[in-house]
Amino acid sequence: MTPKAGTAGSGRPARRRARGGAQLRRGLVEDLGARDCLTTPAVRRAFAAVPREHFVPEAAAREGLEAVYRDAVIITERDERGMPVSSSSQPSMMALMLERLQVEAGHRVLEVGAGTGYNAALLAELVGPDGRVVSVELDDQIARKARRALEELECGVRVVRRDGRDGWPRGAPYDRIVVTASTGEMPAAWLLQLREGGLLEVPLRVDRVGTQAVVTFERRGDRLSSVAVLLGGFIPLRGGEAPPQWAQQDSYLSAGETLDGRSRPLAGLRGEAVGRLSAPARRQLLSLALTEPRAIPLGVRANPSALFFFLALEAPSRRFVAAFPFPGVIGDDGSAWRCWAGRGPSPASTPTGGRKLSGSCSIWSGAGRRAAGRP
Numbered sequence: 530m531t532p533k534a535g536t537a538g539s540g541r542p543a544r545r546r547a548r549g550g551a552q553l554r555r556g557l558v559e560d561l562g563a564r565d566c567l568t569t570p571a572v573r574r575a576f577a578a579v580p581r582e583h584f585v586p587e588a589a590a591r592e593g594l595e596a597v598y599r600d601a602v603i604i605t606e607r608d609e610r611g612m613p614v615s616s617s618s619q620p621s622m623m624a625l626m627l628e629r630l631q632v633e634a635g636h637r638v639l640e641v642g643a644g645t646g647y648n649a650a651l652l653a654e655l656v657g658p659d660g661r662v663v664s665v666e667l668d669d670q671i672a673r674k675a676r677r678a679l680e681e682l683e684c685g686v687r688v689v690r691r692d693g694r695d696g697w698p699r700g701a702p703y704d705r706i707v708v709t710a711s712t713g714e715m716p717a718a719w720l721l722q723l724r725e726g727g728l729l730e731v732p733l734r735v736d737r738v739g740t741q742a743v744v745t746f747e748r749r750g751d752r753l754s755s756v757a758v759l760l761g762g763f764i765p766l767r768g769g770e771a772p773p774q775w776a777q778q779d780s781y782l783s784a785g786e787t788l789d790g791r792s793r794p795l796a797g798l799r800g801e802a803v804g805r806l807s808a809p810a811r812r813q814l815l816s817l818a819l820t821e822p823r824a825i826p827l828g829v830r831a832n833p834s835a836l837f838f839f840l841a842l843e844a845p846s847r848r849f850v851a852a853f854p855f856p857g858v859i860g861d862d863g864s865a866w867r868c869w870a871g872r873g874p875s876p877a878s879t880p881t882g883g884r885k886l887s888g889s890c891s892i893w894s895g896a897g898r899r900a901a902g903r904p
């Protein structure tokens with residue numbers, strides 16, 4: 530898949546970019562494969578075929594191709610408060626979701642949240658010439674950009690500007706529906722527009738802190754049964770429901786740096802707990818989050834996603850903080866402890882925070898290491 534002649538991406542520099550992109554794309558596919566995020570041949574082929582840089586041209590021009598092929602989310606639009614409202618999702622998360630969605634050639638697929646159009650292009654590769662992909666997008670300008678980018682690559686995707694909570698009844702029934710923004714409610718339209726036995730994948734916010742379970746549901750009659758779950762971190766679906774608490778600035782504590790005109794986050798903690806702290810306690814918490822990690826073994830080996838879900842539901846909301854993908858608990862004075870996430874140790878704090886986290890981990894172990902739910 531390369532940009533066709535006469536488009537914004539045509540000409541010699543574009544061809545050079547396309548060649549560089551192909552190499553980096555292969556690197557990304559290998560990396561995702563080595564981390565077990567990308568194992569299905571069809572999904573691997575789709576990632577190898579679709580140039581991500583074509584869907585994030587501003588980021589490609591600003592940060593370079595290597596940045597485009599890092600396994601990282603690329604934020605493309607922010608609201609007036611600076612909060613992200615659209616992005617190209619993290620490739621490993623996209624890969625894991627596409628694997629679970631089990632898209633086949635000839636399928637009819639509805640995507641909610643076209644964003645840059647990149648995921649829709651991957652879906653188009655998976656359904657092939659006999660399939661059909663419709664992607665709905667709430668924001669007019671974002672929809673236009675995605676439509677243009679998809680047309681330039683002749684992906685055959687239809688982009689519709691509309692509220693995705695209503696689905697797109699004209700294309701129903703769908704074999705697959707994938708939602709690429711998080712929601713606390715499940716609109717009936719998604720169930721009604723899914724065929725019997727079809728799969729619906731949706732990032733569901735499961736608590737007020739913003740913990741998200743990306744659940745794959747199968748339609749069985751007029752019910753949806755979950756068949757797979759991942760830990761997610763998606764931008765909220767807009768419209769209707771009240772904005773989730775964690776999307777408000779006062780429960781988000783962050784520090785970043787801007788060097789040579791490039792900004793990057795250094796630490797970000799969110800949760801109701803953050804908003805409850807006094808200003809000095811917030812400063813202490815942020816300084817802890819910025820310190821070099823110290824390893825203090827807790828004696829627990831855990832799947833980080835499962836532990837995240839457990840802590841998010843078990844720990845009182847006045848103590849739980851998320852420094853995605855690390856869950857943590859804090860003391861009343863802002864003492865904090867981040868849980869280690871599989872490989873590395875984690876940043877740490879005063880003994881209070883550590884003891885609180887150890888306590889929660891022990892409850893989890895005692896309960897047979899359930900992925901979610903109270904013991």
Ligand SMILES: C[S@@+](CC[C@H](N)C(=O)[O-])C[C@H]1O[C@@H](n2cnc3c(N)ncnc32)[C@H](O)[C@@H]1O
Nearest residue numbers: 615617642644645648666667692693709766767
């Ligand atoms: C994480 S981005 C989607 C990423 C996209 N699939 C891609 O590959 O670039 C979420 C998108 O959902 C859109 N969105 C938010 N609320 C929506 C709604 N109610 N209906 C349709 N789209 C919505 C946002 O404008 C944003 O573009």
